[in-house]
Amino acid sequence: MSTLGDRAAGGDKDGDGGTMGGGGTMRDGTATGVGRATGVDEAPGAGGASGAGEASEGVGPQGDAGVGDSPAGRLQSLFEGRRLTPTQRRIAHSMVRSAADVPFLSSVELAELAGVSQPSVTRFAVALGFDGYPALRRHLREVAPTEQAADTASYNEYQQAVEAEIENLRHLAAVLADPRPVARAGRLLAASRPLPVLGLRAAASQAYGFAYFAAKVHPDVRLLHEGGTMLQDRIDAAVRAGATALLCFALPRHPREVVDALGYAKEAGLTVVTVADSAFAPVAKVSDLLLPAAVGTGLAFDTACAPMLLGRVLLEAMCDDLPDAQARLEQFDARAAVRGLFVE
Numbered sequence: 419m420s421t422l423g424d425r426a427a428g429g430d431k432d433g434d435g436g437t438m439g440g441g442g443t444m445r446d447g448t449a450t451g452v453g454r455a456t457g458v459d460e461a462p463g464a465g466g467a468s469g470a471g472e473a474s475e476g477v478g479p480q481g482d483a484g485v486g487d488s489p490a491g492r493l494q495s496l497f498e499g500r501r502l503t504p505t506q507r508r509i510a511h512s513m514v515r516s517a518a519d520v521p522f523l524s525s526v527e528l529a530e531l532a533g534v535s536q537p538s539v540t541r542f543a544v545a546l547g548f549d550g551y552p553a554l555r556r557h558l559r560e561v562a563p564t565e566q567a568a569d570t571a572s573y574n575e576y577q578q579a580v581e582a583e584i585e586n587l588r589h590l591a592a593v594l595a596d597p598r599p600v601a602r603a604g605r606l607l608a609a610s611r612p613l614p615v616l617g618l619r620a621a622a623s624q625a626y627g628f629a630y631f632a633a634k635v636h637p638d639v640r641l642l643h644e645g646g647t648m649l650q651d652r653i654d655a656a657v658r659a660g661a662t663a664l665l666c667f668a669l670p671r672h673p674r675e676v677v678d679a680l681g682y683a684k685e686a687g688l689t690v691v692t693v694a695d696s697a698f699a700p701v702a703k704v705s706d707l708l709l710p711a712a713v714g715t716g717l718a719f720d721t722a723c724a725p726m727l728l729g730r731v732l733l734e735a736m737c738d739d740l741p742d743a744q745a746r747l748e749q750f751d752a753r754a755a756v757r758g759l760f761v762e
Contacts, residue, residue, distance in 0.1 A: 446594050504539075597735075598761060600728075600735050611660050613632065616664060621669040654686065668701040669720065
């Protein structure tokens with residue numbers, strides 16, 4: 419298949435030169451069945467990569483508290499506050515995405531799911547404090563469902579992609595059982611005047627959609643959907659105008675420019691709220707509040723129903739903290755009727 423957009427030109431390496439294990443194909447830079455591509459296998463502690471649990475308020479106890487007693491939430495608790503290497507974050511993310519199946523997988527099968535080597539899975543289990551992978555799997559069978567998820571093997575690839583998105587939405591619903599992170603994000607976004615909304619490449623459409631609707635209720639929304647040397651200038655301009663927060667949509671493949679821009683925004687004094695595909699995403703370390711919503715990886719290009727829905731939920735939360743939101747919407751409707759803007 420020819421190279422298109424953000425698709426990697428070769429099928430064996432990610433954008434940063436990391437080797438894709440397990441023979442997974444690249445889906446907009448993401449291995450099939452894996453939330454994002456990371457580097458090559460590393461021994462525990464190599465490189466000093468910080469764990470996502472220490473990266474931001476949205477990761478770990480606060481950011482995923484809404485998962486509660488769901489299988490994914492109980493799995494997530496194993497990783498909170500731990501310093502994980504990129505390979506270990508990749509394994510953890512794959513486990514959370516397949517929480518119902520993981521207790522029944524061998525170390526080889528989990529390695530194939532995550533696109534890493536089997537020894538990496540063993541090292542990961544030891545890093546979590548278990549004697550080896552069999553001990554970890556016994557523990558998983560205690561905290562995860564005792565039955566595997568419904569068999570979808572008879573579905574064609576299109577049906578499987580839809581089923582995977584439905585599962586992503588179910589996981590998002592579990593996360594939203596605790597509305598406090600979203601409510602806090604809504605307050606931060608409503609109070610920021612102006613409100614910069616960032617999304618590059620694959621996430622540009624998510625940022626555009628949010629900004630389009632937000633502009634109907636928020637007095638000053640500034641869409642940042644193009645990278646380049648002007649990006650930091652536009653962040654500076656927003657800060658000078660009084661911005662206090664920035665909303666970012668970050669989806670695979672994660673552009674280095676987004677990570678750099680969020681780091682710059684934090685240094686400039688902005689509170690960074692991020693919607694990302696995973697609590698283990700690279701943007702976690704430069705986010706103050708991260709809200710996870712998984713993407714689907716079963717088709718040639720990732721699907722992002724859950725991130726889009728989470729964006730709409732954030733709009734609702736923001737409206738709750740904008741006293742004149744309803745009046746602005748009614749005013750828009752009245753003007754639209756006078757202009758004959760919409761076909762009845």
